[in-house]
Amino acid sequence: MLEKSPLVVGLVRKGYEVLLCDDPIDEYVFNVLREDEGKVLNY
Structure with a gap:
């Protein structure tokens, strides 16, 4: 369900x-x- 979110679709x-x-x-992670793998994670 999350992958079909308009926000996620727009970002992709x-x-x-x-x-x-x-x-x-x-x-926690x-x-x-x-x-x-050398990519900074932004959240």
């Missing part, structure tokens, strides 16, 4: 990569992880 059309994080562990 503009060339952004979008991570869909709907698992409770994701909040993003508090610890700031970069992945």
Whole structure:
């Protein structure tokens, strides 16, 4: 369902990569992880 969100669709059309994080562990991971494979994660 999230991948069909108008916001997500619009961002993908503009060339952004979008991570869909709907698992409770994701909040913890993003508090610890700031970069992945040389890409800075913005949230």
